[in-house]
Amino acid sequence: MKIRKLKKGDSLKELVDLSHIMIKDYEVHHKEFFTLKKRFNKKKLEPHFHKSLESKDMQTFVAEEKGKIIGFITVEVRERLSLYEVSRSGFISSLIVSPEHRRKGIAEKLLKEAIKWLKKKKIKYFDLDTAVKNTGALEFYKKHNIHPIKYKLLGEVK
């Protein structure tokens, strides 16, 4: 298993399929709120990865095994609202490992690469979010000393 940057020529289909698993996980936890629009098409996820090939402020690292992408992390640098002392922070927008390759420390390696990349950019902190019901992710972040700051709450308009 090898961790490397996403490069031109990588199969976006593999990345899109993995993203789809991640979105499906969200759907399971919050059926209606995360239900995809009827006309959802996996192709719509592709521009996101093009951006991470082109932009200096966004990077995707992939875990590759036997020529196949089995997990990835996308990390970004974001400009903050002007009212905070720190004007730029890191954000981990996706972290996913294919279900059959979990529990092997792959997410940990991906996270380390993302942190290394942020450090090079002199970013002081990063944030990320995850579903309350995603207990695997909650345990993972706890283990890595990443602590919750905020909740997001959902209500119906009715």
Place this chain on the structure above:
Amino acid sequence: MKIRTLKKGDVKQIAILRYKLYLTWDAMDPIDKMDKKYFKSQRHYNFLAKWARDKNYLILVAEDDGKIVAFFKSYIMERAPYLQKVGYIAESYVDPKYRKKGIGAKMLDETRNWFKKNKLKWIVLSTHVLDKKANKFWKNRGFEEFNIYYKKRM
């Protein structure tokens, strides 16, 4: 007590309430420290005036005898193109002296009506993990945690 939308003339009063709200958040967040000067700056006033005009924003204020004692700032949040838009309550604050009078609940009702007019189905907002009062307020009104947000200093 009157609940109405923000007017240009309210900007300086709202700026102070917003400052108070951010002070409480600042105390609960060990990582993100705010620039306190910002709240009295022309830039901040300009943002408030801009939101007051923007159709995607709703800034409600509660006025008591000419004094503004509470505000709710909400907007229509665009999400990834494959997900529905949602109503987002970004900020809500009631001056401590005016709490326990149902002002927040009334403002939430008004905000809800505005989301309804805009054909939105869901309301999203965030609270600090340590903010017991806020978490209680929202949970009593049927809101449920669905996401956890983490920050990590490097």
